[in-house]
Amino acid sequence: MKSIFVSLILLFFLSSCTSKLDHEKTLNSWIGSKESTLVEQWGTPSNFYKTDDGKKFLTWKNSSQYLIGGGYNYGYGYNYPYLVTSNCDITMIIEKGIVTSWRYKGNNCYDY
Secondary structure (H helix, E strand, O other): OHHHHHHHHHHHHHHHHHHHHHHHHHHHOOOOOEHHHHHHHHOOOOEEEEOOOOOEEEEEEEEEEEEEOOEEEOOOEEEOOEEEEEEEEEEEEEEOOEEEEEEEEEOOOOOO
């Protein structure tokens, strides 16, 4: 039983690493692309900021919430549900109309 548990934990971490690498590979594929092509494909960004030197920061935000648990658990009484919030912010940095770099943050950036 212990080896099955260890195997499942290992599988979880390996799959997380792969999906993070895939996510970053997808973001890297946009470097060198035109800003207009990015917006055509991704839609209008949630936020936008332009610096004095003309650099642009386009941010797309994704957020969702759902309840987990709740109900009667025989032998233990009532379990209250709890709210889980998932989010991901992806920012593409644009210089002279071209994507030059990116950044992201959040707890749900790898699941598409």
